[in-house]
Structures are given as C-alpha cells and as structure tokens.
Amino acid sequence: MRAIWFVSQIALFGLIASRMMSIPNYFQYYVAGLSVMTLYSAAIFIGFDIYEEAEHGVFEYLLSLPVSRKQLVLGRSIGGGLRAFIYVGPLIALSLYVIGATNPLSFLVALFALFLFSFGVSGMSITIAVIIKSSDRFDILMGVLDALIVRLSTAMYPLAVVQAANPLYGGLASFNPVTYAADLFRWGTGIEAIITLSNPLWPLLGIIAFFAFFTFFGVIIYDRRIEGGGWQ
C-alpha cells in the first residue's frame, strides 16, 4: 500500500509540482523529501504497537524483564526505527536510483542520520503514546503532528519557500527534525546545490539532539506513565 502510495506520489504530485516550482531539479528534491516523509510515518507506527501491548497486557511482562528501563525504551525505539527502515528501505533505494548518489562518504553520513532520525521518531512516538494513553486521541494527534511537522519542513519545498510564505513558518521549519533529515539526505546524495546547505554539521547535530532527547525523555516518561492502567 505504502509503496503504491509512494510511487503514485512521485508520479503525480512530483511531476506536476516540479513543473510549477521554479527550482531546478525539483523532482529529485521532492523524491528525497518523500523518502524522509515516508520514513517518518513508518517510524511513528511503533506508538500504535504500544496500545496493542497495553491491550494484550504485555507491559507487565516487558517491565519485569531483567533489563533496565533505559535498555527497554532504547530497544523499543531502535526496534521501531529499524523496522521503519526495513519497510522504507526499498523506497529509499528507489529514490537513490532516481537521484543518483555521488559521494559515498557523505551518503553514509546521511544514511546514519536517517537511522538516528528513524529511532528518534520511534522514541517520540512511544513517548507520546504513553503520555496520551488513548489510541483514538493518539491517532488524531499523530495525524495533526504529521501534517504540521511535514508541512513545516523542507521535505517538500526549500526553506526559502517556507520562509517567504511566513517567517514564523520558516523559523519553525528550521528547527524541525524532518528538515534536518531531508536536508542531510539531499546533501548525502549530492543534490545539496539546490538547497544551499552550507554545513551538514548543524542538521546532523539537530538529529542527534532529537534522538537523544526522546530517548532520555522517553525513559523517564515511560517509567512514570506506564503503570496503572487507564489505557483506552
């Protein structure tokens, strides 16, 4: 399903938009962004697993295992992130084919960043899921978050375009992990020329911070919230 959606997005929106946008190579730009968007929504999925676990009473089991809460949460977010990666892997390969990566080293750095991004999104999803404790509300919130975080990023259009639309949006977009991931992916695949990414270190640090925050925060929240029912 996701693959069909992805391909149709590329085929329809990508091609149409690339005519409208007055940016060179917008099609490649868009394909890279779409990969990151898809990775984002796949990594979010782990949050729904949490509800499934609550329903099946697996929490108590997980909490009783001879591992620390940190290991548990890290294990979950890395597991969720990896799963998303495996899921989206073929699509990333496809976009690489479309884009044609040039420098292997920067590509590896970008891939590493995408990994961290994926783990971070999983960690975020777990954290939000255990805070909200209601799968319905989680579902809605994730929809809203998806719309905001993806729209207010450079996934679909360069920062300059967002900035031009509204400086506030631009500000938000430049502090967005999706922006970091998309920019790094483009940088890694050698199409950074069109986004004027001067220093890949900043988005890389941004992604590391994003990942670290939700892992750390996730552990605390998980430990506090997971006990005592109230799951819907």
Added chain:
Amino acid sequence: MPPIIQIQNLTKKFGNLAAVDHLDLEIEEGEIFGLLGPNGAGKTTAILMLATVIKPTEGTALVGGFDIRKSPDKVRGLLGIAFQEPKMLWVATPWDVVNWHAKVCGLSTEERKRRVKQVLETVDMWEPRHKNVHALSGGMRKRVEMAKVLIQRPKIAIVDEPTTQIDVVGKHKIWNMLLELRDEGSTIILATNELYEADRLSDRVGIMHRGKLLVCDTPKTLKDSILGGDIIDIQLEKDASPTIVEELKSFKEVVDIMQVKPTNLRLYLNRVEEVVPQIMNLLMKKNVPVNSIRMSEPSLDDVFAHYTGLTIEEAQKDEG
C-alpha cells in the same frame, strides 16, 4: 544468612482500596514460600511490586539486598516471573515466546537452541510449538508461561497461580518442576488459592486476606497450631442426639465438635489413636449405629477458617 527477601511495610493503594496493606514478610533463601489467599487478597499486587512492575504507595522491600525502589534494575536481574495471566507477545508461537525470553535473559544462541527444546518438552509444549499463541488453550498458555521461568532459572522465581487451568497430570508435573527448581537453588514464591497446592509444595506458607498477612509458618506448624490437631468425621445412621454430642464432648482430648449435618459430626481432638477406640466403644454401648468414621488431618482450609472465621470459598464469594 539474612532473608533473601525482606518486605517492609509494603502498601499499594488503588484509590481508597488498600490492595496490599502494610505487609511485613521475610522469605528465606532456597525455600518455596506459599502465598495463600482468596481472590482479591492482594497476592498478585504484592508480587508485581516485588517484580518492580508497579510501584508501592508506601513501604518497600529488599530483594537480594537491593531495594525495589532504589535499585529496580538490580532486583529485576534476580527475578523471573510466571504471570497469573500469561503475557504473550501478540504475534508469536510458544517457541518464539520462550526463545525471545531466553535471549533477553542473556542465554547464548547455542544454549538457547538446546534449552528451548528441553523446556518446551518438559511442559508438553514441544509439539504445538509453532502454533500461534492465540490458538492455544488457557492451560497451554499457562504452560508456556511456566516455561519462561524454567528456561531462565532465576535466583528468585515468582509463580502466580501456576497450575490454574492445568489438568491433573500437568499439575503434578509443574509441582515437580517447582520442587526441582528449588533443589537447584532457586527461591520460589508461589501465589495460590489452592490449599492443597500450598500445603504440598511450600516450606512455609503465608496466608493473606484483604491485603494483610494473617499468619506465616510451616504448613505443619500452622495446622498443629489450631484446635486439637486431628480431625475425625463420623457419619451416623440416624441424627445425632444432643446427649450423644455432650457425651463425646466430655472426652478431655476432644476440643470441639461441629455438627456438619444432623447425621455428621466433625470432632477436633488430640491423640486420635487413643480416643477413637473409646469413642467407638461408647457409641456401641449407647446403641448408636455408625455408617462411617474417617480420620483426617486439619488442612490449610481449617487454618484459614481459624484465622478469618471464613472458609476460603466463603472468602472468595465475599470478595466477588
């Protein structure tokens, strides 16, 4: 040696209900400790606190010297638990469940391969090992749950009603496994509401009721502590007359008589070997025909009744 588990003032409240109410208890290394109590007594809640799954409202416990509040990671490293309601990962087969558990507990790939088979065979779950857990019966799931503890061989094993839903043959197997586990050096906490199970397996028994510990001792001491220590049930052909009951009461070894039915008398007494012939003589002399006479030892049910004034069945209904 200090007790391996020291529970101090442990309390868990759910709203106004104190599910576990200022519990103090010590469990010795290498024993099977039977935690006996009717439904809702607070056994599972106490266990979940020990396993650091839920947090106490008040009080704490030291497990292997580690405080469950301060060093929960250390505590979990010592524990293995078979839950009352089997906790399965939702997409898995018995083999996956046990293998995954062994992996998390740090067994090497080599060892796992061998032991998963061995353990699943022990609980008679080798054949259906590739079935989806949803397709398993309740008893089968309990067996898989037990297999997790068996493969882990934890220093402290907690088993919460391990044999409910399991057939008689299976029960005996699991009891033997628990005894073996203890003999290999594990300390075992056995939560149960089956008196026979607690009596048969436990080195010591603690009786819980409404979140509190009523008594705690060896099953023998507990049983000896109540009334005379021996019980005989006499079934008469006709209703027992008050005079006969009075005459039976006049034996100094007879502590108490309960008229269970008009024709059935239950005598609590001491030195049963000496008294029974005298009782038989008396009944013959008075021309009271006896249908049957049966000697029985006091059970933990009698102990429970002694301390709560309720049979365990009544207590269960009470909670329900």
